[in-house]
Every structure is written in structure tokens, then in C-alpha cells.
Amino acid sequence: MLDFSLSDEQKALRDLAREFAQNEIAPVAQQLDRTGEYPFEILKKAHKLGLLNLTIGEAYGGGGVGWLEACIVAEEFAAACAGVTTAANATELALTPIELAGSEEQKHKFIPPIARDGSLAAFCVTEPGAGSDVASIRTRAVKRGDEYILNGTKHFITNGDVAQLLSVLAVTDPEKKHRGMSFFAVPADTPGITRTHMGEKMGHRASDTSEIVFEDVHVPAANLLGSEGVGFKVAMETFDRTRIGIGAAGVGVARAALEASIKFAKERQQFGQPIANFQGIQFMLADMAMKIETARLAVYYAAWLTDRNLAYAYATAIAKAYGSDVAMQVATDAVQIHGGYGYMADYKVEKYMRDAKLLQIYEGTNQVQRIVIARTLLKD
């Protein structure tokens, strides 16, 4: 059976997310973009409404729903502000390795204080010398008695400066290369941790991006998630799931850019008529719509596979790369349709263009997604 309809529960969730995003996020999106202020109050309200950590198990204080629901909400949030969406989703990203690798006891210990109480977490994988090549991270975790001692530097960490809990990937056995890596749940106030905001960025300015330095940080051995050596696999399994949310955010940004373009094209008069009358503009609008509709289908399909635990890595890579490429293309066309006004900060479309760019870069660049896709295509 093939069914493209959303259930009543999914429609209700979409409507709730849309109302919240349009009433609470959209009106302040440009101000947050200008000031770079972190949206603490917005996230608190979103948490109260049950719009955060949707895929984390209910038993641990999460939403207990699937990736399809998470993608529906991500599209709505990103149509209002991609920066707030990044801030909102970073916690779920950080909790996913705990849910994937942690023992029942660890999940009950580490996840509820974040997911149930609406606190924040950060996913700490990237380092100055290790971005796409996750296997080359150098942060070390050395076991001493019933503790691990962590040393190293993580950077580009979303929520890094505001999180209460850090999920940290570190090398426990350098000889074993990527099979010698492990994940740790580390309270952010542990002595030896220094967190520094990384400064101005092109877009997603409502989200925090920080560098985190670990200097002789003592972490109880009980905070090792699962067993030693599974960290790299857990990081990859995390990305295989969470990157659909980036595709969904791409659909949201692109949708907002199209809506702004339609409105502008109907209002803007040139040559004695609205520019929407010109076929050159109509074709651009039609192309934007085609890309958005196909990107949403790609996202929903990937989420559907993930929720059924069917082979999904290929589909989520397509959804992430395509959804974010569409966001970039559609936002660029939206600026073009707005002409000179599109270039000015008073109009929202230049923000969409800046925000779309990051979607092509983080949680695995779109080149890395193409590597994942091609690997599947070329497999015997």
C-alpha cells in the first residue's frame, strides 16, 4: 500500500509546530540574526509544547515519535528561522549517541535531565584537524583506574557554550584507528573544560558555535557509552539518522523563500504590471516549487525507511544533500526574483540564502553525502 497522507496526529503536530514557529520564531528571526542572541526562551516554550527531542524515547523524557514527525517539525521551524532550528535540534543530535550506545542505566541517568527538563546538550565530534575525516580525530581518553582522562580540542560545536551535557568522541586506542574510538557523556561543568564562543558566522546566527578544550578532564569510567571501540560506528549511525533533519530544514528554508518570492512577484510592478506576469519569473517559481516538492518527498521517504529500520543510510544521504542543495538553489533564486531588494537585509531572502549554505556543510558536507550515495551504487 502506498499512502501519501499524514495521520491526524501528524497533521496536528505540523499545525502546532507551524503555529509556534510563525508566532514565536518568525517575528524575532531577523532580530536574532542581527544580534546573534541565543533563543533560550523560544527553546523553553518549544520544550513545554513537546516540540524538542522528538525521536528520543518517551521513557527518557523525549517525544517518543519517529523521524517523520521530527522532519515535519524541522521543516516548520526552519521556515521561520534555520538558526533557531539548529539550536533546537543540536540537543537531540547529542542525545542520539547516548540512546544508541548507552546501557539502560546510562540512558536513564544522562538523557532525562536534558530531555525531560528542557536542558541543552552538544555533540562533540569535529576538531580543528578533523572534519569530514572523522577517523582522524585526536582527542584522547586515557583510562586510569575507574576514570578516563580526556585531552583535546573540539570545535564548531553547536550549543558548545550553552550545553549542560557533552557527548564526546575520543580516541581510546590509537593503534586500532577508527575502531579505537569511544563516546563519553561528559557534564559540561567538569573541571578542565574551557568553552569559547567561536565568533561571527554567515548565518544560523541564533545558534551557538563554540570551541571546547579538554585539559586533563577526569571522566568516570561509568560515563563511557557502551564499550570501548564502538564510538566511530555510533557517530556514523547517529549521522545516518539525524541528517534527514537537515534535509527537512532545507525544505523549510526553501518553502519560506518561495512564499516570499510569490508575494513579492505579485506586488512588484515593472513595465506597468506585476513581475509575476512575466514568464521568466513564472518559470523560476515553478522550478522552485518542483524542487521543494521533490525534496520533501525524498525527506519523507528517508524518514519512513528510518522509522521502520529498513536500510536507510543511502536515502538519508540523498535527503540531506538534495534538501540542502534545493534550499541553496531556491534561496538564490528568491534573491534574484527580489532584484536589488533581495540583496538588502530588510528583506528576508538574503538570510535564507546565508542560512541555506550551512545546511550543505554540517552533519557531513554534501560531498560526503555523495560519497555515501556513490558507495552504495558501486557496491557489488
Ligand SMILES: Cc1cc2nc3c(=O)[nH]c(=O)nc-3n(C[C@H](O)[C@H](O)[C@H](O)COP(=O)(O)OP(=O)(O)OC[C@H]3O[C@@H](n4cnc5c(N)ncnc54)[C@H](O)[C@@H]3O)c2cc1C
Ligand atoms: C555552524 C556550524 C555548526 C556545527 N556544529 C557541529 C556540531 O554540533 N558538532 C560537530 O561535531 N561538528 C559540528 N560542525 C562541524 C561540521 O560538521 C564540519 O564543518 C563539517 O563536517 C566539515 O568539516 P570541515 O569544516 O573540517 O571541512 P573539511 O572536512 O576540511 O572539508 C573542506 C572541503 O573539502 C571537502 N572534502 C573533504 N573530504 C572530501 C572527500 N573525501 N571528497 C570530496 N570532498 C571532500 C568538503 O566537502 C569541503 O567542501 C559544525 C560546523 C559549523 C560551521
